[in-house]
Amino acid sequence: MKQMLTGNTAAAWGARLADVDYIPAFPITPQTEIIETLAQWAAAGEIPARFVTLDSEHSMLTAGGAAAAAGARVFTATSSQGLLYGFELLYTVAGWRVPFVLVNVSRGLASPITLEPDHNDVLAARDSGCLQIHAETCQEVFDSILMAYRIAEDPRVLLPVIVNLDGFSLSFTREPVELPAVAAASIYLGEYAPGHAWIRGERPMAQGVAVLGGAVYSYFRYQMQLAAENALTVHEEAAAAFETMFGRRYGLVDGYRLDDAELVLVMSNSFATKGRAAVDLARSEGVRLGLLRLRLLRPFPREAIRRALAGRRAVAVIDQNLSIGLGGITVGEVAHALYAERDRPPLLSYVGGLGGKEISDQEFRRIVSDLMLAAATGETPPPRLLFTAAEARQMQTLLSIAGKEGAG
Amino acid sequence: MSRELAAYRNLKDISREEFILPGTSVCGGCGGMEALRLAAKVLGDRVVYVNAAGCFTLLAVFPYTPFRGSWLYTTMGSAPAGAQGVRDALDVLIARGKVRPEDDVQVVVVAGDGATYDMALSSTSGAIWRNLDFWYFCYDNESYGNTGAQASSATPYGARTPTTLGAERRKDLFEIWRAHRPAYLATVSPRYPVDLSRKFEKAKRFKGPKLFLAAAPCPTGWEFDPAKTLDYGRLQVETGLFPLKEAVGDGPVVHTYAPAKRRPVEEYLRGQGRFRHLFEPVKQAALIARIQEDVDRYWARVEA
Numbered sequence: 282m283k284q285m286l287t288g289n290t291a292a293a294w295g296a297r298l299a300d301v302d303y304i305p306a307f308p309i310t311p312q313t314e315i316i317e318t319l320a321q322w323a324a325a326g327e328i329p330a331r332f333v334t335l336d337s338e339h340s341m342l343t344a345g346g347a348a349a350a351a352g353a354r355v356f357t358a359t360s361s362q363g364l365l366y367g368f369e370l371l372y373t374v375a376g377w378r379v380p381f382v383l384v385n386v387s388r389g390l391a392s393p394i395t396l397e398p399d400h401n402d403v404l405a406a407r408d409s410g411c412l413q414i415h416a417e418t419c420q421e422v423f424d425s426i427l428m429a430y431r432i433a434e435d436p437r438v439l440l441p442v443i444v445n446l447d448g449f450s451l452s453f454t455r456e457p458v459e460l461p462a463v464a465a466a467s468i469y470l471g472e473y474a475p476g477h478a479w480i481r482g483e484r485p486m487a488q489g490v491a492v493l494g495g496a497v498y499s500y501f502r503y504q505m506q507l508a509a510e511n512a513l514t515v516h517e518e519a520a521a522a523f524e525t526m527f528g529r530r531y532g533l534v535d536g537y538r539l540d541d542a543e544l545v546l547v548m549s550n551s552f553a554t555k556g557r558a559a560v561d562l563a564r565s566e567g568v569r570l571g572l573l574r575l576r577l578l579r580p581f582p583r584e585a586i587r588r589a590l591a592g593r594r595a596v597a598v599i600d601q602n603l604s605i606g607l608g609g610i611t612v613g614e615v616a617h618a619l620y621a622e623r624d625r626p627p628l629l630s631y632v633g634g635l636g637g638k639e640i641s642d643q644e645f646r647r648i649v650s651d652l653m654l655a656a657a658t659g660e661t662p663p664p665r666l667l668f669t670a671a672e673a674r675q676m677q678t679l680l681s682i683a684g685k686e687g688a689g
Numbered sequence: 690m691s692r693e694l695a696a697y698r699n700l701k702d703i704s705r706e707e708f709i710l711p712g713t714s715v716c717g718g719c720g721g722m723e724a725l726r727l728a729a730k731v732l733g734d735r736v737v738y739v740n741a742a743g744c745f746t747l748l749a750v751f752p753y754t755p756f757r758g759s760w761l762y763t764t765m766g767s768a769p770a771g772a773q774g775v776r777d778a779l780d781v782l783i784a785r786g787k788v789r790p791e792d793d794v795q796v797v798v799v800a801g802d803g804a805t806y807d808m809a810l811s812s813t814s815g816a817i818w819r820n821l822d823f824w825y826f827c828y829d830n831e832s833y834g835n836t837g838a839q840a841s842s843a844t845p846y847g848a849r850t851p852t853t854l855g856a857e858r859r860k861d862l863f864e865i866w867r868a869h870r871p872a873y874l875a876t877v878s879p880r881y882p883v884d885l886s887r888k889f890e891k892a893k894r895f896k897g898p899k900l901f902l903a904a905a906p907c908p909t910g911w912e913f914d915p916a917k918t919l920d921y922g923r924l925q926v927e928t929g930l931f932p933l934k935e936a937v938g939d940g941p942v943v944h945t946y947a948p949a950k951r952r953p954v955e956e957y958l959r960g961q962g963r964f965r966h967l968f969e970p971v972k973q974a975a976l977i978a979r980i981q982e983d984v985d986r987y988w989a990r991v992e993a
Contacts, residue, residue, distance in 0.1 A: 302781045305774065331781045333773065336815030340770030343763050343812070347739065347774030350761055353782055369764055472787075480759045480775055481792040482735040487754035489762035491746055 286458040288451035289314035291419040292384045292444070294458070295426025296356035297328050298466035299382070303353045304332045305344040309363040310396055311448035312386040316358060330356075338367035345381055346374030350488050351480040354430065354473040355381035360448060361388035361402045368406070374441060375410025375505065377489055379478055380433030381441050382426055383411065387550065388448040389636035397637025398447040400550065400602040404578070404610050406443060410505050412512055413578040415445040415549045417535070419456040422446045424529060430470050431519040437511040439477060447551040449637060454551075461527055469526050509580040516577060533582035534589055535574040538564060542571025544652040545590060547598040547615055549575040552634050556599070559645035568649060575611060583618040590619055593626045594656035597648050601634035608632060608664045627655040633667035641669055697887045704730045710755045714747045718915025720922055721745070721828025721905030723879035725799065728826055728901070731889035734758045736795045737775055741768035741809055743801035744835040745828065759794065766808040769816035772796045772823040797824040802843035803833040806860050817869040817898045824892070825900040830907035831859065838910030838963070845930075847980055848963040858983070863902055867936055872897030875935035875945075878904040880922030884933055884945055895937070904931045912962020924957040929984045932991070944991060951988065954981045
């Protein structure tokens with residue numbers, strides 16, 4: 282049966298149907314609805330999990346990692362500044378090789394402080410050892426959390442997984458979500474019975490121990506890399522089992538009208554829905570445009586991306602993030618995936634949607650015309666920061682109120 | 690007096706069994722290690738030590754651990770939150786029948802003063818506020834010992850460090866902790882093993898935060914002969930600089946040992962490299978007098 286759920290409530294249901302043992306929490310906009318929902322269920326005895334509010338995200342992630350190191354199935358959630366406040370732990374607990382699921386509700390990073398989404402927060406964590414699944418819809422948020430536990434707990438992986446959803450545009454948007462029966466979810470996941478990490482009186486174990494020397498350190502870091510690579514296979518297995526049980530299939534990447542596409546937009550998360558609309562609009566005008574949505578960001582599915590983009594006439598990556606001094610983050614990763622491909626298309630780079638900024642039809646049109654020109658000439662235009670004339674005029678008004686006329 | 694407490698009358702009553710095995714990389718003469726070794730004799734092997742970054746982080750270096758119990762290194766600032774996660778996990782897993790009750794362990798934070806007095810105050814405060822059932826063992830060597838004895842907010846007035854000249858008084862961590870009304874808190878010294886053992890034994894009665902501030906004379910950081918660790922441990926207490934005391938819940942602070950006649954602080958300061966500038970090239974009588982006045986004022990309040 283389908284219910285109308287916000288992205289946040291879908292995330293809470295993911296934790297509930299994963300039958301988690303422990304939920305360390307700390308509130309931050311726009312994640313709060315997730316932990317409020319879970320807190321109410323825990324208080325009412327509707328879920329057996331223990332819910333505890335910590336003193337910070339740093340403590341929250343420590344408690345979560347430590348509980349997982351003691352053998353509990355752990356769920357937690359944060360956003361933006363909270364993710365950064367707990368950043369040290371992302372690396373630390375990933376190194377403990379403890380599987381747990383962290384939902385990040387994406388929100389632009391200060392400064393200036395804001396509330397609406399972009400992906401600088403979650404992408405800052407891309408080197409941490411936490412795997413990353415980025416969701417486009419509320420259904421995908423729920424489904425990805427179930428899949429995330431299955432992937433994280435697989436003995437070939439044993440790494441935390443971050444499931445990302447966009448603040449506001451997904452966290453507070455209601456969409457129909459199909460929730461499985463408790464028993465079905467339980468069969469899909471099975472019980473978490475760690476064979477590698479525990480804290481027990483009868484079987485003492487030292488975890489998180491120091492190492493001396495680069496070779497020992499490298500060994501353990503390489504183990505994490507190999508485990509993350511294993512997650513590509515494990516994701517496909519988890520996706521196949523998920524489809525068998527629940528009828529929905531998720532790939533490493535997601536394509537829309539890609540089959541005969543000559544030109545491709547690459548996007549991620551909920552703004553990919555705007556990309557789909559742009560594809561439909563272009564198609565109605567006879568342009569063979571398609572969309573590739575990045576879903577699994579870590580491990581980075583290089584081969585799937587190479588296959589999806591090889592032979593296209595031009596590709597535009599729209600990064601909803603900005604690495605200051607570099608530009609878009611994922612365009613470089615996509616380029617890496619394509620570099621060894623003989624038949625690689627011109628790769629155009631756009632930054633847009635920062636702090637939830639709209640990406641308008643007009644901007645998509647500009648990108649499509651750039652793509653057509655690049656396809657025709659083989660030339661790649663310089664990276665662009667999307668900003669419309671109307672937005673520039675609005676900004677001039679604000680600047681003049683601030684007494685900064687003539688600036689900008 | 691309970692049977693257990695009566696059991697610690699003198700040194701012979703302390704277990705000869707070791708729960709932290711020798712061969713670690715801590716410095717020779719480490720006072721903190723001696724205090725932890727004594728504490729472990731009371732705590733036993735059904736424990737997990739949740740560690741914050743500091744000297745003791747190098748106790749467990751892959752593939753070795755000296756502990757007969759478990760160990761989890763966390764970060765510098767969040768060991769109490771790690772204790773929270775472990776305690777909560779064991780509680781919920783036992784309640785759900787996933788862990789046998791006999792597999793339960795006591796959760797013990799092990800952290801130095803650098804973490805305890807500063808970076809971990811937030812996570813400690815939270816853990817005490819939630820009445821977490823855990824132990825906190827702070828080995829107080831009055832500096833960031835592992836990085837070369839730079840000043841922490843536990844560094845005493847007058848001590849020169851690689852980063853300061855000793856102009857600040859140390860924080861009163863005992864009172865900061867006590868303001869939270871934990872189930873039990875105490876100061877201990879490795880030179881007073883019976884007092885230390887009795888306090889750990891007594892704390893077993895209480896469910897909730899059990900907090901210990903352990904004097905940790907540090908030959909490396911304080912610059913004295915490692916053979917003299919316990920001499921300085923004794924002087925630290927006999928001068929009155931490190932009072933041995935305890936408090937239960939919101940009850941009064943009880944001094945478990947009050948030196949009958951306090952030794953002059955000068956006896957303690959002299960001979961430590963970190964205080965050498967108080968004596969050479971010329972004696973800084975005013976500074977030494979100020980340290981003495983601080984101690985005298987403290988004990989005047991205690992004895993009033």
